[in-house]
Amino acid sequence: xxxxxxxxxxxxxxxxxxxxxxxxxxxxxxxxxxxxxxxxxxxxxxxxxxxxxxxxxxxxxxxxxxxxxxxxxxxxxxxxxxxxxxxxxxxxxxxxxxxxxxxxxxxxxxxxxxxxxxxxxxxxxxxxxxxxxxxxxxxxxxxxxxxxxxxxxxxxxxxxxxxxxxxxxxxxxxxxxxxxxxxxxxxxxxxxxxxxxxxxxxxxxxxxxxxxxxxxxxxxxxxxxxxxxxxxxxxxxxxxxxxxxxxxxxxxxxxxxxxxxxxxxxxxxxxxxxxxxxxxxxxxxx
Amino acid sequence: xxxxxxxxxxxxxxxxxxxxxxxxxxxxxxxxxxxxxxxxxxxxxxxxxxxxxxxxxxxxxxxxxxxxxxxxxxxxxxxxxxxxxxxxxxxxxxxxxxxxxxxxxxxxxxxxxxxxxxxxxxxxxxxxxxxxxxxxxxxxxxxx
Numbered sequence: 001x002x003x004x005x006x007x008x009x010x011x012x013x014x015x016x017x018x019x020x021x022x023x024x025x026x027x028x029x030x031x032x033x034x035x036x037x038x039x040x041x042x043x044x045x046x047x048x049x050x051x052x053x054x055x056x057x058x059x060x061x062x063x064x065x066x067x068x069x070x071x072x073x074x075x076x077x078x079x080x081x082x083x084x085x086x087x088x089x090x091x092x093x094x095x096x097x098x099x100x101x102x103x104x105x106x107x108x109x110x111x112x113x114x115x116x117x118x119x120x121x122x123x124x125x126x127x128x129x130x131x132x133x134x135x136x137x138x139x140x141x142x143x144x145x146x147x148x149x150x151x152x153x154x155x156x157x158x159x160x161x162x163x164x165x166x167x168x169x170x171x172x173x174x175x176x177x178x179x180x181x182x183x184x185x186x187x188x189x190x191x192x193x194x195x196x197x198x199x200x201x202x203x204x205x206x207x208x209x210x211x212x213x214x215x216x217x218x219x220x221x222x223x224x225x226x227x228x229x230x231x232x233x234x235x236x237x238x239x240x241x242x243x244x245x246x247x248x249x250x251x252x253x254x255x256x257x258x259x260x261x262x263x264x265x266x267x268x269x270x271x272x273x274x275x276x277x278x279x280x281x282x283x284x285x286x
Numbered sequence: 287x288x289x290x291x292x293x294x295x296x297x298x299x300x301x302x303x304x305x306x307x308x309x310x311x312x313x314x315x316x317x318x319x320x321x322x323x324x325x326x327x328x329x330x331x332x333x334x335x336x337x338x339x340x341x342x343x344x345x346x347x348x349x350x351x352x353x354x355x356x357x358x359x360x361x362x363x364x365x366x367x368x369x370x371x372x373x374x375x376x377x378x379x380x381x382x383x384x385x386x387x388x389x390x391x392x393x394x395x396x397x398x399x400x401x402x403x404x405x406x407x408x409x410x411x412x413x414x415x416x417x418x419x420x421x422x423x424x425x426x427x428x429x430x
Binding site (some may be wrong): 180250 | 338340381
């Protein structure tokens with residue numbers, strides 16, 4: 001609800017407030033602005049209360065996220081992978097938990113998935129736009145975006161991935177410089193004090209039973225043509241390392257970053273489910 | 287697949303659908319839109335005030351840029367727990383607050399769920415600014 005508060009102030013004042021509402025309102029507003037500005041614009045255009053607009057926008061962004069993973073899955077493995085990815089996406093408890101509340105992550109996720117889609121399609125301009133918008137929508141999603149693009153750029157030797165990453169990073173740090181007069185991320189309290197929640201068995205279950213069940217069936221397909229599945233592998237590896245950053249003595253935002261690992265796992269599960277379908281089609285036993 | 291997945295979805299997601307705040311608090315938050323100043327509230331009440339009224343709360347929201355966030359959570363926790371009106375007023379004045387939020391539920395200010403102690407708000411230095419069946423909002427009584 002606190003993001004809705006800022007959205008309300010934007011609609012009332014016509015500008016982003018200089019100071020935040022959080023924890024007394026004593027600090028300058030530094031949160032990346034795209035989600036708030038966009039929802040505020042929708043509120044003003046429609047004449048709807050910001051709280052109602054934010055709630056309705058959450059539904060729209062959630063649908064967009066399912067559509068975005070369909071596009072990414074289709075680009076990676078064909079129509080069936082796209083359909084299976086969208087299907088497993090909407091059945092995932094972890095993803096559902098983080099796409100039913102009015103906060104920036106619910107817009108960040110579809111933007112991030114679109115960035116990956118455009119990178120795989122080698123559409124650099126659109127990849128840059130999606131990456132920059134992701135960076136200006138949600139900081140945590142931007143970290144995931146950056147990590148995945150880095151791994152993908154190395155794995156697939158794709159320089160365009162690095163260009164998109166650099167543009168996203170530049171956009172984020174430009175915003176931080178403007179809002180906080182500082183490029184220092186490490187002094188942020190949540191990072192300095194290591195805000196995090198442990199990843200438990202319950203988290204694994206929250207990925208979704210069927211994504212977990214079908215994921216192993218994806219292994220032969222990935223092993224046969226790992227270059228084709230470079231984005232999937234990059235997504236999986238990067239998000240696993242981020243979610244379990246305590247392995248490296250970091251221990252920050254583990255539970256938040258786990259959501260993105262769940263999305264990657266859904267993609268892998270979709271590839272596995274599609275492989276089963278193809279095998280059944282090949283035997284003419286449907 | 288759906289017959290298996292949907293109950294699992296319901297099991298895991300349902301706790302997150304609990305709004306925590308009471309319907310009466312939503313009405314109070316709408317009333318708060320016409321106020322000015324800082325609210326002393328728990329994280330859930332505070333974010334409700336932010337969302338519906340656009341007013342700051344001592345705790346709640348994003349604490350990334352506030353070095354004093356743990357201290358504020360501790361003070362808010364103490365504000366709700368203490369039975370001393372003097373202690374409550376010292377915390378109130380420390381932050382130059384305008385209102386205090388007392389809902390008819392347990393509260394969470396950052397250090398665990400607690401049952402708030404509202405007896406101290408009967409002190410004559412406090413008065414009720416707004417109330418309904420589910421929440422009372424206090425202010426300091428004007429001495430002028």
